[in-house]
Structures are given as structure tokens and as C-alpha cells.
Amino acid sequence: MNPSVDALRATFGPAIGRALESCGDTIVYVGREALLDVMAWLRDTPGHTYDYLVDVTAVEYRDRERPLEVVYSLRSLARRADLRVKVELDSQGDLTVDSVVPLWRGADWLEREVFDMFGITFRGHPDLRRILMWETYAEGYPLRKDFPLRGRFSRAEQVRQALGARPEAHYSLEELSIADAYDDLPGDMKERLRRGERGTLPDAE
Amino acid sequence: MSTRTVELELATPGVDAQGQPLRVPLGAAEPDLAAEHMLINIGPQHPATHGVLRLVVELDGETVVRVIPHVGYLHSGFEKLGEYRHYNQIIPLTDRTDYLSPMANNVGFALAAEKLMGIAITPRCTVLRVIACEMSRIISHMVWLGTTSIDLGAFTPFLWAFQERERIYDLQEMWTGARLTTSVTRVGGMMADVPDDFVEGLRHFTRTFPKTLSEIDRVLTRNAVWVGRTQGVGVLTAAEATNHSLSGPMLRASGVAYDVRKDKPYLDYETYDFDVVVGEHGDVYDRYLVRLEECSQSNRILAQALDRLPDGPINIADPRVILPPKSRAMNDMEAMIYHFKQVMEGVKAPVGEAYVGIENPKGELGTYLVSDGTAKPVRWRIRPPSFINLSVLPRMAAGHLLSDLIAINASVDIVMGEVDR
Numbered sequence: 270m271n272p273s274v275d276a277l278r279a280t281f282g283p284a285i286g287r288a289l290e291s292c293g294d295t296i297v298y299v300g301r302e303a304l305l306d307v308m309a310w311l312r313d314t315p316g317h318t319y320d321y322l323v324d325v326t327a328v329e330y331r332d333r334e335r336p337l338e339v340v341y342s343l344r345s346l347a348r349r350a351d352l353r354v355k356v357e358l359d360s361q362g363d364l365t366v367d368s369v370v371p372l373w374r375g376a377d378w379l380e381r382e383v384f385d386m387f388g389i390t391f392r393g394h395p396d397l398r399r400i401l402m403w404e405t406y407a408e409g410y411p412l413r414k415d416f417p418l419r420g421r422f423s424r425a426e427q428v429r430q431a432l433g434a435r436p437e438a439h440y441s442l443e444e445l446s447i448a449d450a451y452d453d454l455p456g457d458m459k460e461r462l463r464r465g466e467r468g469t470l471p472d473a474e
Numbered sequence: 475m476s477t478r479t480v481e482l483e484l485a486t487p488g489v490d491a492q493g494q495p496l497r498v499p500l501g502a503a504e505p506d507l508a509a510e511h512m513l514i515n516i517g518p519q520h521p522a523t524h525g526v527l528r529l530v531v532e533l534d535g536e537t538v539v540r541v542i543p544h545v546g547y548l549h550s551g552f553e554k555l556g557e558y559r560h561y562n563q564i565i566p567l568t569d570r571t572d573y574l575s576p577m578a579n580n581v582g583f584a585l586a587a588e589k590l591m592g593i594a595i596t597p598r599c600t601v602l603r604v605i606a607c608e609m610s611r612i613i614s615h616m617v618w619l620g621t622t623s624i625d626l627g628a629f630t631p632f633l634w635a636f637q638e639r640e641r642i643y644d645l646q647e648m649w650t651g652a653r654l655t656t657s658v659t660r661v662g663g664m665m666a667d668v669p670d671d672f673v674e675g676l677r678h679f680t681r682t683f684p685k686t687l688s689e690i691d692r693v694l695t696r697n698a699v700w701v702g703r704t705q706g707v708g709v710l711t712a713a714e715a716t717n718h719s720l721s722g723p724m725l726r727a728s729g730v731a732y733d734v735r736k737d738k739p740y741l742d743y744e745t746y747d748f749d750v751v752v753g754e755h756g757d758v759y760d761r762y763l764v765r766l767e768e769c770s771q772s773n774r775i776l777a778q779a780l781d782r783l784p785d786g787p788i789n790i791a792d793p794r795v796i797l798p799p800k801s802r803a804m805n806d807m808e809a810m811i812y813h814f815k816q817v818m819e820g821v822k823a824p825v826g827e828a829y830v831g832i833e834n835p836k837g838e839l840g841t842y843l844v845s846d847g848t849a850k851p852v853r854w855r856i857r858p859p860s861f862i863n864l865s866v867l868p869r870m871a872a873g874h875l876l877s878d879l880i881a882i883n884a885s886v887d888i889v890m891g892e893v894d895r
Binding site (some may be wrong): 291292293294296303320321322323324326329330331332340343346349351353373374375376377378379382386398401402403409412416418 | 508544545549551553554555558589591592714716717718719720730732737738825826828829831838840842844846851852857861862864865866894895
């Protein structure tokens, strides 16, 4: 068992849940409220210094009773030590955890992917948008177990939507605002954007 | 009829009498171009984006202010598919993630599945897998070198690099029957042993490959154009590279001596004699040097692996994991039952989870498997090195020229099959 687990328990007490070992890797469960504090402690405390975030992902089990897990793989490059931290979320309840982007910039796209695939919201993420699926994707979250393998919509509906998408609407409003291009857009495109065809206007009522 | 002066007839348009260029006003008031930022869309179909990557670039003149990458055009849902497949059925999917190093991906997945099931592979299989990984590294780095040199205007190294890649592909085809979709590993062993003349062919390659490397080195390393285009471009410090979770040559070019083969050894890499190549400045030039030198280190490992390649079986003896030979399955009742159970039910893994990271050409390829005791994983997660390496592109490119953006993007060494999965 990784010695960091006992040190965590001594520091944070009840916020640290069970710890177990699987195939030689140590896994420790952390309460969702304490996550950011625990992660900052793990990164900065001498003797632990998990300065490298290997991966952020999530797991949903086939057993519907089991909660969703957000999995953080941490590594200390200097000590060559690994630790896996998990946060459990009730799949029927509020799927929100704090973002670790302030600690590791590398979490940026990884958390976006978890949001995209599982629908878990990361509080404090600077730019939480879908990343692999397109922004108007309306079928849900593909890696959830209640998502069918072939998608929610029929193939005909998927084709209809793909053909109906306007290429010029493939810029987000944020990107259009870069060049003040929004003001120059034709009226019908402005109207479509205002209707929310690509996300929401920042200043729309 | 009005008369015209001779000077006007002979004057070169746009040049005054002293030969200085004339400034011709456009319309009544010339627009102030410097104050306006321009929005440029690069890709998804653009040769310099190395696949279906789309970059929306905000430009101030020719200077990049902001880059917004869009990925996902090649998303195939491999991780979702894996939840509906037996462990051995997932291996063909791993070919199609990082399709420039398919054999290394096969090895990464097999290692994770074996860790989950507690399987120890045979000595011959271990060495064959090392050969597979290092052959993949050379292929991937050769493709990177060739395409990057084309991006920066050097055509010759591209031809040399692809010729070397072709020689490795021939060997790979000899072994697996495929150039791209190799599927060379199985849980507990390999799909096939190497053919008779493979070892001699690879030995010939390891003897002749360094010559090409030194030719590429001679043509690029001290080339004024190459140096001018790459040095000081896209710089990342060691602290930034670590904080951004970079891995592979991207991390090492910034001066962090982290190589999974040395620091968390798998496949007995600790017993091979090779150096971890570390850069100093973290710019595009250092990434080039790191990758070039890694090719010759891979060549060293290949030579050592060939020297020590032991005889013996490639598969473990457990009939619950490895299919019996066809002749036995046809004639022996017990073997037929094992064959039937494996094909119909698959190999069952115990409850638990395993993460294995291997040093792929692009960086650390992680495979994270969660099992609930059935023959299909609950979760198969690929830690995609080039996805994570690409996420730092906006930070590297800001403030550089548009032409440098191409060099920086090339230096990340992305492969969109893996970024999008």
C-alpha cells in the first residue's frame, strides 16, 4: 500500500474513504468536497509531490447501484510513485466535482473529455465544452451505460442532421467574436445563432 | 486630343522618378489593417495539420494571437466499442488508434490485460514484444521526420525517411501479414512467431539504418534554414511540460528525463543498454534532435534484442487463455472444449482494475482496464499521448508567426486516430 494513504488519513481524517490495492496499484477514495484540498496537498507536500497528472477519466459500472467514479492517476516524477485517486458520484444525483485545472494545466482537455463522454461537470474549469463530439450533439453522453452502442437517434435522423448542418455555423460565437465577425454576418445567420443553433449568445436575454 | 508626357509613358507603375516604390492610397481613406484581427480557419482538410485537425487562428497581421483547436473529426468510439468486445477482440481496435505504431499499441493493451489477469508471458514473447515496440518507434519517428521536413520545406529527408519506413514495413508484413493493422499480440502471447528469415532481415536493417540517420543528420541538423525555422520556436520549460502532463519526446525535449522504459520498466527494458535522450531548450529543434537520437537508441535496442532472442514457446501454456492448435482442436475433445469456450465466452478477467503505461513513440500510452469478472471490460480507457500533447499547442503558438504555427504543430507529432479515438 502506498504510504501516502496513511499520511492522507492523518491529515484529512473522514474525508478520505476506503483504500484498496488492485494489481499492485493503490486506489484511494476521496470525498467530493475535499477533492481540491487533497489534490493540492498531494501535489505540494514534501515527501509526496505528485507533480504529474497522468490521466483523468471516469468509470460507470454495469451494476446500476454502483456510483460513477472519477479517476485521477497521479505520479511523482522524482519518486517514480503512482497513486490513483477516485471520487464517487451518485449517477442519479448531482454530477459535479471541482476542476483540478488550477493545479495541473494538463487536466484541461482530459476533463473536457470526461464532461463530453460522461456528462460530469467540473466546477471551475476555464473552458468546459464538448471536445470529441460537436457542440450541438444532442444524443447525450456516449460512454454512459444507458447510452446504446449505435447512438440514441436512428441512422436516418443522424444523416438528416448531418446534412442539415450549415458549414458556416461551425464557428463558435467566441470565435466569431474574435474578428468582430458577428456584426458582419447576414441577418438570417445572426437570427440562427440567436436561436441557439450553436450554443447561446453571451448577451442574449 | 490631349498630349501626354513621355515620362508618364515610360515610368514603371508604382515607382517614382528615384526608383522608390510609390504608396498608392486605396480609395479615399486607407483602412487601418493593423488594428483588426483576422480569423483564419486551417483544416480539417489541410496537409500541414497532419490529419483531420482543425485550427481556428486569430491573427494580428501575421502574428498568432490565439489558436483554438477543434478535434473529434475522426472519433470512432473505440472505448465504447471495447465494452462490447472480448479482450482479444479489442486488439484489432488498438491498431486503429495510433496507426503509425500499431504493434506498440497491441503490446500496450496486451500488457494491461495480462496485468489484470495475472499472467506472466514467456521469455521469447517478451523479447519479440520489445522488437515490436522498437520497430514501431522507428516507423513513427521516420514518418514524423519526413512529414515535418516537408512542412518546413525540405523534401529530400522525406524520401529517405519513408524509404527506411518501407523497409520496416516489409519486415512487419513478413511477420504479421499486414502493414498497418498488425494485431500482433494476444492476451498471453503473440499472434505468430517471426518467420525464418525475419531475424536476418532485421539484423540487416539495424546494420544499414544508421547510415540513413547520419545522412538525415548531415542534411538537417546544421542546415541554416532548418535551424532558423526551428530554434527558439514553441519553447516550453520543464515545469510547464510537467504541469501540462506532456510525455514522450515532448517532455524530454524540455529537459525532463522521464522515460517509462527506464522509470517504470516493462518487458525487461531495464536489462537493455540504451540512453534516455533529453533536450535542453524545449523548442522545435530540440524535439527534432530528441526524436532523431531516439531512432539510433531504438536501433541499439533492436540489435540487443536480436542477440538475446531465446528459443521456446511464444504463448503461455494455459489452455483457458491461449487457443489450442487447430490440429488438436479438431482431434482432441478437451482441446475442442477449450477452443469452444474461448471463442464463445472469451477469456474471463478477475474483478479489479489495472493501468499499464508504455513508452510509445508519441509518449506514454496508458491502458486502463476495469473488470467486473466477465469476459468484457467494464471500461477500457486509452491514455492518448498525442491528445494530451496537442492540448498545449495554443500555449506554444501564441505570439509566433503563422508559419511557425505549422512548425510547432508538426513538432507535437500528433496522429488523429489516437487524438480522436
